[in-house]
Amino acid sequence: MTAADRIRILTVDDHAVFRDGIAAIIAPQPDMLLVGEATNGAEAVDSFRNLRPDVVLMDLQMPVRSGIQAITEIRALAPSARIVVLTTYDGDVQAVRALKAGACGYLLKSSLRKELLDTIRIVHGGGRYVPAGVAQQIAIHAAEEPLTxxxxxxxxxxxxxxxxxxxxxxxxxxxxxxxxxxxxxxxxxxxxxxxxxxxxxxxxxxxxx
Incomplete structure (x- = not known):
């Protein structure tokens, strides 16, 4: 498989250790290539514009510009952009916000390595992925009146x-x-x-x- 055929990935997180961990997971995959890293939402938008990756792995809580803002701006640049949220927060309201902004996947940072890799492939193939636990919380609260x-x-x-x-x-x-x-x-x-x-x-x- 040539570099042109691999899934080109941009990772966005303000913690260097986490970015290094993602890089270590992606490096051995024959069908994936890490093409860039960003440390906040503003850098994420600029990096996406310059690199045009196939999949973006996006944290939500970041300085300068949040992940939700970055997702919204990236989707405005490229409506077909494939974005997977990677976060420590499993709250249903935040997940819904991310999905409404345009994320195609929502994963917890505690997810297993295989789940991350599978999600990247699913999203790159045009699918969507939300863990069962998060999806259940979304369903439980779906009929409730939201806070103003x-x-x-x-x-x-x-x-x-x-x-x-x-x-x-x-x-x-x-x-x-x-x-x-x-x-x-x-x-x-x-x-x-x-x-x-x-x-x-x-x-x-x-x-x-």
């Missing part, structure tokens, strides 16, 4: 440790309005207090620290 942008903003400030009075001042709301939004958040997330709301929202990828 205002509720998410308030929850992010709660996660930052700010009291209702400060949140109200920062968002130009009354304190009673903040409390009403929080009651709605508790109901939608099926939790009883601020701590549970933040924990659940972080786990599902609704907010990030």
């Amino acid at each position: 942008s205002r509720e998410i903003s308030i929850l992010e400030l709660v996660a930052a440790g700010k009291p209702n009075k400060v949140i109200a001042w920062e968002l130009s709301l009354s304190e009673d309005t903040v409390k009403a939004h929080l009651r709605s958040v508790y109901s939608k997330l099926d939790v009883n207090d601020r701590t549970q709301a933040v924990t659940t929202a972080l786990r599902r990828g609704i907010i990030a620290l």
Whole structure:
């Protein structure tokens, strides 16, 4: 198999050790070739534009520009781009965001080597892949009413440790309005207090620290 026939891969992650690990997994594969690396979402878009890889392995939580932003921009450049998210977060909300942005696959960094290689081949062949556990969480929460942008903003400030009075001042709301939004958040997330709301929202990828 010539270099032109191999699956050309771009890996995007801000951790050098992880990029090195991916390179070590790809190197022995006769049908794959690592053509580039990027350390953030902005570099990912530039590298894609210059290299035009067949498959992009994309982290989500990165400096400068997030993985979701990079996926959106790459798909705008090339609607047929094949992108696989590689993340430590198994939250259903984050997975849905990535897939809606244009990702064709969603994998956890804890996935086995074989699952990663199989996913690259599946996505390159035009398929899609989401692990069973993540797909199940997406299905479980699919019928639930999502949090509004205002509720998410308030929850992010709660996660930052700010009291209702400060949140109200920062968002130009009354304190009673903040409390009403929080009651709605508790109901939608099926939790009883601020701590549970933040924990659940972080786990599902609704907010990030």
